[in-house]
Amino acid sequence: MLYESTRGEFRKVSSAEAIKLGIAPDGGLFVPSEIKKISASKLAEMTGSTYQDKAGIILKDYLSDFTEEEIRECVSKGYGHARFDVPEIAPLRQLDSSLHVLELWHGPTSAFKDMALQILPHLMTRAAAKTGEKSTIVILVATSGDTGKAALEGFRDVPGTKIIVFYPQEGVSRMQKLQMVTQEGSNVAVVAVQGNFDDAQTGVKSIFGDKQFNLELSRQNYSLSSANSINWGRLVPQIVYYFSAYLDLLARGCIKQDEKINFVVPTGNFGNILAAYYASQMGLPVNRLVCASNANNVLTDFIHTGIYNRDRDFKKTLSPSMDILISSNLERLLYHLCNRDPARVRGWMSDLNQKGVYNIDKDTRAGIDRMFWSAYSNDQETLETIRSVYQRYGYLVDTHTAVGLSVYQKYAAATGDVARTVVASTASPFKFNESVARAILGEEAVKGKDEFELLQALGETSGVAIPGGLRGLDQKPVLFKEAAAKGQMKAFVRKILSV
Numbered sequence: 167m168l169y170e171s172t173r174g175e176f177r178k179v180s181s182a183e184a185i186k187l188g189i190a191p192d193g194g195l196f197v198p199s200e201i202k203k204i205s206a207s208k209l210a211e212m213t214g215s216t217y218q219d220k221a222g223i224i225l226k227d228y229l230s231d232f233t234e235e236e237i238r239e240c241v242s243k244g245y246g247h248a249r250f251d252v253p254e255i256a257p258l259r260q261l262d263s264s265l266h267v268l269e270l271w272h273g274p275t276s277a278f279k280d281m282a283l284q285i286l287p288h289l290m291t292r293a294a295a296k297t298g299e300k301s302t303i304v305i306l307v308a309t310s311g312d313t314g315k316a317a318l319e320g321f322r323d324v325p326g327t328k329i330i331v332f333y334p335q336e337g338v339s340r341m342q343k344l345q346m347v348t349q350e351g352s353n354v355a356v357v358a359v360q361g362n363f364d365d366a367q368t369g370v371k372s373i374f375g376d377k378q379f380n381l382e383l384s385r386q387n388y389s390l391s392s393a394n395s396i397n398w399g400r401l402v403p404q405i406v407y408y409f410s411a412y413l414d415l416l417a418r419g420c421i422k423q424d425e426k427i428n429f430v431v432p433t434g435n436f437g438n439i440l441a442a443y444y445a446s447q448m449g450l451p452v453n454r455l456v457c458a459s460n461a462n463n464v465l466t467d468f469i470h471t472g473i474y475n476r477d478r479d480f481k482k483t484l485s486p487s488m489d490i491l492i493s494s495n496l497e498r499l500l501y502h503l504c505n506r507d508p509a510r511v512r513g514w515m516s517d518l519n520q521k522g523v524y525n526i527d528k529d530t531r532a533g534i535d536r537m538f539w540s541a542y543s544n545d546q547e548t549l550e551t552i553r554s555v556y557q558r559y560g561y562l563v564d565t566h567t568a569v570g571l572s573v574y575q576k577y578a579a580a581t582g583d584v585a586r587t588v589v590a591s592t593a594s595p596f597k598f599n600e601s602v603a604r605a606i607l608g609e610e611a612v613k614g615k616d617e618f619e620l621l622q623a624l625g626e627t628s629g630v631a632i633p634g635g636l637r638g639l640d641q642k643p644v645l646f647k648e649a650a651a652k653g654q655m656k657a658f659v660r661k662i663l664s665v
């Protein structure tokens with residue numbers, strides 16, 4: 167299976183090369199040259215198998231230049247029981263007769279990014295070996311909060327790699343920041359950026375696109391790669407849990423064979439929901455994909471109008487990992503929906519770059535209407551949802567998951583659709599504990615308490631165990647204190663790599 171760039175100006179590459187490169191050198195994103203169908207017999211084979219086996223079955227089709235043995239190793243290292251705190255890896259919790267929550271945050275950093283970033287480093291080092299890469303791979307990450315920590319944790323001390331994470335100085339929660347700046351490991355660096363996530367992402371993209379700098383780095387035996395969801399190696403492991411959720415519903419008798427279900431996905435960079443789209447194109451019976459946005463509702467507007475307009479105020483919300491105005495992975499969806507026409511994709515992306523807005527054609531829009539639905543929830547609705555879900559089901563959710571649940575209510579009310587629905591739960595409630603505590607315990611109880619007192623209070627109230635990676639973070643030494651101005655990110659890369 168080969169991979170092609172959405173911009174059509176680079177040769178086709180193997181999966182190993184796509185993973186090693188991260189982003190295509192023509193500025194596009196790599197997509198598989200064909201979407202593999204999961205046959206009924208493969209689905210049957212997956213039924214009742216472990217999460218690791220399911221992952222092996224899906225990955226094998228897309229990473230055809232990896233041996234079965236290599237995939238098995240990557241899967242067992244990535245999804246080992248030492249790394250995830252439940253044997254199911256991605257457990258499905260039932261809230262009521264039509265609503266389930268897919269918990270994607272049982273990995274070491276308590277956010278769904280672990281689902282891909284625990285396995286990506288293993289795929290990456292094997293991809294490097296396969297492509298004859300001798301240089302040290304330098305992973306550059308722009309993070310809205312959760313990717314950074316998950317990537318640091320995944321790549322720490324992985325031989326042949328270094329990782330540099332840029333996060334928006336004022337754009338992450340205190341817990342997220344502490345998780346990153348206390349990161350241990352011999353090959354890691356963390357830098358704050360004086361700007362928002364889009365600034366950090368734009369800075370990283372421009373370093374990737376800087377041919378002169380890349381040449382200079384390669385002379386020093388460094389080659390850049392990405393652990394953001396623009397890397398195909400991030401996306402493909404995410405397809406697995408949509409299958410896993412469906413098969414769990416089947417196994418529990420909640421749905422009949424071939425019954426269509428909805429997935430609701432709290433969305434930022436459009437990576438998670440895109441994986442659900444791939445699952446649907448592979449043959450998973452999906453009715454609707456509901457794209458849940460927060461007040462940065464550029465995707466909701468796009469899905470309603472076909473006009474993508476990033477020219478609007480960037481809002482800081484209680485769901486910071488979704489505070490994004492440029493959703494990179496949308497480019498992949500558009501490429502598929504316009505029947506793989508790179509010229510059209512180039513046009514849209516150049517409009518986005520130059521005018522801040524693009525407008526898709528009628529046919530491409532029809533493809534979106536067939537599969538997607540979208541709404542957004544503001545912070546007030548998010549907090550109310552955390553409260554009402556806790557009161558109704560005794561179940562704690564974080565702010566991002568609450569956006570998903572709130573948008574699901576809007577969806578159900580607007581459409582009357584009663585199909586089984588799975589809401590992707592993208593972070594542990596303890597990771598965004600201040601907002602969750604405000605919702606559950608009330609403003610008064612939260613006043614004057616620090617994050618760690620709140621952690622304790624939430625744990626006691628809910629009776630849910632506090633994840634090991636969050637407990638005791640306040641005791642750890644802060645190892646990274648530097649901040650870069652927007653234009654200075656490259657200089658920091660130089661300094662960190664001593665080039």
Ligand SMILES: *Cc1c(COP(=O)(O)O)cnc(C)c1O
Pocket residue numbers: 277278279312313395432433434435436437438439487488566592593
């Ligand atoms: C990254 C993240 C999201 C958004 O996922 P995308 O793949 O970027 O759309 C949502 N919630 C949480 C908690 C996240 O960390």
